[in-house]
Amino acid sequence: AQSVTQLDSHVSVSEGTPVLLRCNYSSSYSPSLFWYVQHPNKGLQLLLKYTSAATLVKGINGFEAEFKKSETSFHLTKPSAHMSDAAEYFCVVGDITGFQKLVFGTGTRLLVSP
Amino acid sequence: DADVTQTPRNRITKTGKRIMLECSQTKGHDRMYWYRQDPGLGLRLIYYSFDVKDINKGEISDGYSVSRQAQAKFSLSLESAIPNQTALYFCATSDLAKYNEQFFGPGTRLTVL
Numbered sequence: 001a002q003s004v005t006q007l008d009s010h011v012s013v014s015e016g017t018p019v020l021l022r023c024n025y026s027s028s029y030s031p032s033l034f035w036y037v038q039h040p041n042k043g044l045q046l047l048l049k050y051t052s053a054a055t056l057v058k059g060i061n062g063f064e065a066e067f068k069k070s071e072t073s074f075h076l077t078k079p080s081a082h083m084s085d086a087a088e089y090f091c092v093v094g095d096i097t098g099f100q101k102l103v104f105g106t107g108t109r110l111l112v113s114p
Numbered sequence: 115d116a117d118v119t120q121t122p123r124n125r126i127t128k129t130g131k132r133i134m135l136e137c138s139q140t141k142g143h144d145r146m147y148w149y150r151q152d153p154g155l156g157l158r159l160i161y162y163s164f165d166v167k168d169i170n171k172g173e174i175s176d177g178y179s180v181s182r183q184a185q186a187k188f189s190l191s192l193e194s195a196i197p198n199q200t201a202l203y204f205c206a207t208s209d210l211a212k213y214n215e216q217f218f219g220p221g222t223r224l225t226v227l
Contacts, residue, residue, distance in 0.1 A: 009154070034215075043118070043204060043218035044157075090156060101172070102216060104156035 002027040004074075004091045006105040014113050019063075019078040021108045023091030026072065032094030033074045034102070035065055039087045047089070050074065061085070086112045117141045118219035120205050126225045133192040135222050137205030143217070144210045146188040148172075148180060151202040151221075160203075163188055164210075195226040 007022040025031055035047040048059025055067040061084075065076045074091060091105040118139045127133055137146065144165050149157040159172030161180040169182055177199060181189045192199055202223050206216040 036218075041220075043220045044206075045218070046215060049215065101159055101162070104158075106154055106156045 002029075002031060002093045002095045002103055004033075004093045004103060004105040006089075006091050006108050008108050009106070010109045010111065012111040012113065013081045015083055016080050019076070019081045019085065019110065021076040021089050021091075021110065023074045023076065023105060024072050025074055025091075025093050027093060033065075033067060034092040034094070035059065035063070035074075035076050036090045036092060036104075037087050038090065038107075044090065047076070081110075081112050083112050083114070086110055118205060118207055118217055120203075120219040120222050122222060123220065124223045126227065127195055128227050129196055131195050131226075133195050133224065135190045135203055135205075135224070137188045137190070137219055139186050139188075139205075139207045139217075139219075141207055141209075141217060142185075143207035144185065145208045146182065147206040147208070147216065148178075148188070148190045149204045149206065150174060151204060157204065160190065192224075192226075195224075197226045200224060200226045 003026045005024045033050040036044040037047050038044045047063050048057045050057045050067045058064045063078050088107045088109050090107050093103050095101050095103050121136045147162045148160040151157050158174050160178050163169045163182045166182050179191045202221050204221050205219040208216045
């Protein structure tokens with residue numbers, strides 16, 4: 001079975017400083033990996049996805065993530081945080097066995113202070 | 115206009131009541147999903163449907179039922195609500211060819227007293 005572990009439940013940064021949200025995955029196959037963002041009182045929005053092409057994936061709003069097979073990691077980064085980045089972020093793995101479902105991590109809440 | 119809509123957005127009900135949550139989509143996707151979100155647990159799949167005639171249980175289907183009335187509509191029912199079904203419920207859709215890129219509705223916050 002495939003799974004993801006988000007290593008931090010909360011991350012606090014100051015506006016203008018770098019963001020790092022950590023995610024490790026477990027998969028018996030070459031995984032599809034995603035980051036979704038959930039702003040308060042909103043649905044989830046796809047930030048970026050990795051599907052076995054380039055290992056460095058660029059997403060919306062300046063976010064990017066790097067797939068590292070040797071470390072089984074897919075960490076999300078942004079060079080400079082903005083107040084509007086405050087949200088909950090979910091690392092997700094696509095389960096290609098069975099009916100091809102998505103498996104969600106438990107989420108990381110990003111807090112951005114002025 | 116939103117591509118995936120959910121009604122109601124908020125609902126407070128009492129234990130034992132029957133509740134229906136509705137989801138509609140204009141994306142033309144075949145696949146639709148119902149998830150439940152609880153704090154600290156991420157999203158968990160309740161039911162999913164690959165087309166009107168294909169409905170499947172997810173990992174936490176007990177206490178829930180669904181109906182796929184049309185390609186664009188997928189309803190979730192709680193036959194007899196209980197307090198531990200208090201949660202945020204999301205509907206999602208995906209295209210057959212891109213199953214892993216799901217588009218989410220805004221969510222329904224359900225409180226069972």
